[in-house]
Amino acid sequence: MPVSQPRFGVWSNVYGAWGSHFHPDDPSDASWMRNLSLVQQAEALGFSSTLIAQHIMNPTGNERDQLETWTSAAAFAASTRMIEIIAAVKPYLFHPVVLAKMALQIEEISGGRAALNLVNAWYKPEFERAGIRFAHHDERYAYGREWITVVRRLFSGDRVTFRGRYFQVEDYILSPPSRFRSRPAIYLGGESEAARALAAEHADAFFINGQPLHDVREIIHDLARRPRLDAPLRFGLAGFVIARKTEAEAREALDYALSLAEKDAPGHKSVLDGADADAVMFKTFAKHANVVGTNGGTSAGLVGSYAQVADRISGFNDIGIELFMLQFQPFESEMRRFAEEIIPRVAHARSFS
Template structure:
């Protein structure tokens, strides 16, 4: 049986394009826009298509094809106002934000949105942002240690009265937040990364762990490691995987779109991004964090989304998604080239196939279980 719940359907999230340039570092024409009007229409389209979550991005400064950026928390709230069911993840960067301020912000938004806000804690990969803001740039594992304290403070403030915390990065003294969030025990806490420190952190404090795109074998190795560590900690964590989805009526059409994106890659921006993120990953003691093994082509989609290979016909993509579920993936975090029309196409053409395949596998598993039970009962009777 997979580490993902066999009865639960796999969930879907999409990257909110609240920064300019879309989700690829390429000069290819895109019908994706970073404006509020576009994003509210996109959120409504995604909600209707069957998406569960939207993830707003956190960027403070221009670079790597993103010349403009809307702030994640306020933008998330604007998306929530335009929807009724979609849950929105606001990306937060420890360092510029204090956890007590975030706890209060999100508790208020939780009430305004009737329990539809969540948080994605980003430990930091962009050194230039920290330098621009006058924030200390910590070593790799120290950034995750700060994130661990950040999350523990969030949980404490959201669930306890007279909360006190004495850490290396944060100090809280007998603090009571009121009102606390509607969601119990607290809003969902997401966290990304691929390094050992990232996995260790998620296996101890996070509700969800996002990893960059990868092959099924590479993803499974990460899942096996993190779930073993989570069990040792008496903790439960669910897994989300990044994927750039190119769904077309034929495989040839989908591959042609991918080739066109890479052909028009913004070479200077891709190399600059690669230098920044690989420096961040290699700074880990093991020398392997996000992007450590990414090629130039991988980095054109800046979370290795091409590597997950959700590129092809609706049937091909649905089968690959259900295979990812079988190895322990609980959520697909999707990026698209032309967001609104491709999200609509995905909801109409791909998602129904996913649900059909899930139902078939669940029925087959149930039949196998029933057969095993009958055999065991027959053996007991014979004895």
């Protein structure tokens, strides 16, 4: 399918590390100052987006620090000039009118760079321990459909009256709407049929967890065939990158990362113990062994020589992936390596395709 030139983004380091919490050259650090530095470096290196995942407590260990998403998004907006700021949101944690106003304020602060990533939650403890009901999977999506319907209309400057099962909104309008475009962008991710249906109906772009190319192709084909009222759905892919001069060096680095992961076993157990048993993404992840990173991580296959990684990115771009949302470890040095070694190779390859 025709697709624009690839863009590259980075996951803000909200957990403290996207690989092991025990890497000697990448101390676990979810602090605001570390994340600000990381995002500013990413912008200077030419990355186009940052994704700020949302948790209230750190699922890899509740004693670990956890960066808060929406306050950080506002601060990133005031501290950067070009990078897109994609802030994740779980609808049960924010009323749609309140969140829409917050997002529009970040749109104003950033000069038109705010985006929302709708996620319907999987980590039960951060809800249940706060006394917030954690609904069944399909009910969460029904709730999310009403929620995003209200948010989209408010984003667009409409005067909204909405009467649904979950929300009753009467004659509500938010001002100012975006002064820079019709509304902020809406991303959505998920593995289930409910997620795909919601994305086809309401999202501008769909995030796919890191998976092999043939699996990603099937997901894109399924979503691209669904009817839409808006422009065609765009696609992003999560991936953890390990790139070196040679494939052998990359495989050695992967083996080292996997050896460190053994120390993270208690954190992995914490994630799985708190996960919704009906969350389809964990069933997808279970198909891929020896993975580094979250959201599919190295399952996307971005491990190899510089040429191999660039070629695989081009292959994903050919089937419809526009935005590559990337994780690294050690984050800053590997992010710079990617910017210097991979982005130019991809740009050169795409200029001749």
